[in-house]
Amino acid sequence: MDARAGIVGNNLNVLMKTLNIITICIMMPTLVVSIFSMNVPFPWQHHPLAFVGVLSLALISGIGFLFFWKRKKW
Numbered sequence: 001m002d003a004r005a006g007i008v009g010n011n012l013n014v015l016m017k018t019l020n021i022i023t024i025c026i027m028m029p030t031l032v033v034s035i036f037s038m039n040v041p042f043p044w045q046h047h048p049l050a051f052v053g054v055l056s057l058a059l060i061s062g063i064g065f066l067f068f069w070k071r072k073k074w
Contacts (some may be wrong), residue, residue: 021069028065029058 036042036054044050 025062025065025069028061030060032058 005022036057044053047053
């Protein structure tokens with residue numbers, strides 16, 4: 001019974017780590033987009049490619065975070 005509890009506990013730890021990585025990876029682009037969604041002026045807001053720039057920053061932050069986790073081998 002103790003061995004089974006240990007295996008279940010270890011599997012739960014692996015699952016929680018995976019879910020934590022997914023949550024943080026989703027949070028990074030959300031943070032970038034929410035910062036640029038504030039009702040304050042920022043330097044290039046009237047540029048025709050401002051939307052694409054914010055989307056690119058959000059995508060780069062998510063991908064960069066995944067590369068960071070891969071490099072750390074977590």
